[in-house]
Amino acid sequence: MANATQAKVALITGAARGIGLATAHLMVNDGWKVALLDRDADALKSAAAEFDGKALDLLFDVSDPQAAPQAIRACLDHFGRLDALVNNAGVADFGPIEETDFARWRRVMETNLDGVFLMTQAATEALKDSAGAIVNIASISGLRASTLRVAYGTSKAAVIHLTKQQAAELGEYGIRANAVCPGPVRTKLAMAVHTQDIIDAYHDAIPLNRYGSEQEIGEVIAFLCSEKASYVTGQIIASDGGFESTGVGLPALRK
Template sequence: MADSPFAGKVVVVTGAGSGIGAATAHRFGRDGATVIAVGRNEDKLRRTVAEAPAGSAIVARAADVADESSITALVEEVAREYGRLDVLVNNAGIATLGTVENTGTADWRQVMAVDVDGVFFASKAALPRLRAVGGCIVNVGSVSGLGGDWGLAAYNTAKGALANLTNAMALDHGREGVRVNAVHPCLTVTDLTASFLAEPVLAAFRERNPLGRPAEPAEVADVIAFLAGHDARFVNGVHIPVDGGLSASNGNPRLF
């Protein structure tokens, strides 16, 4: 894959055991990168490796992004072993249902630990390595970080924080040669959203979305790869909704 767009590059993808993370690992692997697929569940990571495109170099490494020492050690290990780090994809995330009133404190803190602290810890560890090679960070947010939902108070808060953290890092590190951008998927067919995809929720979403369906993980991964690539070399601090046009609406129901 010598002439592939990410040949010779090293990419770390968190939350790579399934869904968007696995699809992203596969996309970068197909494009010639050495991909470090990171997650807490080793069985899921092994599946990501087993299902990788032929000829790709994807390596599973267990680490917990919510544990600063764990993810820092992982990044340092990658830098020692491969001599560089070119792209960090902060994809690991969890959600819990509930309003402020009925979300448990433990659930709240767990969502913040993974969805916000995890991005902070991984980015902090990676930035010196990315700076050395002119690398980049792509954060996986959500349309739930750009607007509110009913019954997702913790997730809305966490993804909203991620969106503005993306802005801060883009400003702070752009002149250091490190670009930072974010993708914001709508409802996507993943393990995380499986409980939401039963009818009538899915029917309501199909009616609401201009493309009439949820996203597929590979469709999000393709945008992540664009943001990490040469064609996006002057793109920094950008938030791309990968939502089938959902955010084009002013919120009114379909009238005609």
């Protein structure tokens, strides 16, 4: 069994930027040690530098079936334990159904879905030892359909069910599995591609009338990894400013 007096360790995929990097900073501030995994070598090196040598950087691609066991082994060799796995790595490919060929479909699925399965499979024995936590990053697009998201939305809906499957099967080992579904988040990428019309439409559709921040999503992830969520498993938490709750309601009818 893992030594309860040692600092806990989290491995975060897609950690070189965005939600993954924000989550890593929050968890380090809470006393965790972190392993940052990403396939972008330059971005990963830059992200790791922000932790003054306190974070382990792991250059791997989660879509590669050989990568997951190697990454987990490297983490265990360095830290000696694993207490939380945050499956955050993902790709977004938006386009009409009729223009989404099988190659595009597979590019999305191999990272967004296969990567979650492979990383969790490889980490299970270590998480049994620590009675650890899995947090999968799904999306509001996995909860409600939208145009141009046939591959992306379907991959995230599958992650939601995979999370429930993990919770049902791994709970007997003390392993918790939950999913976070971010709504629109104010990332550099989103702000670069969202026109003012898109921004205004999102604000109208979200009860809190704004985008979320990477740190706000990270706070939910960090909570689910922590002992504060020790009786929370199998849950799908939309961190979306209320976006999912509005359903098909028309913003124009709001007071």
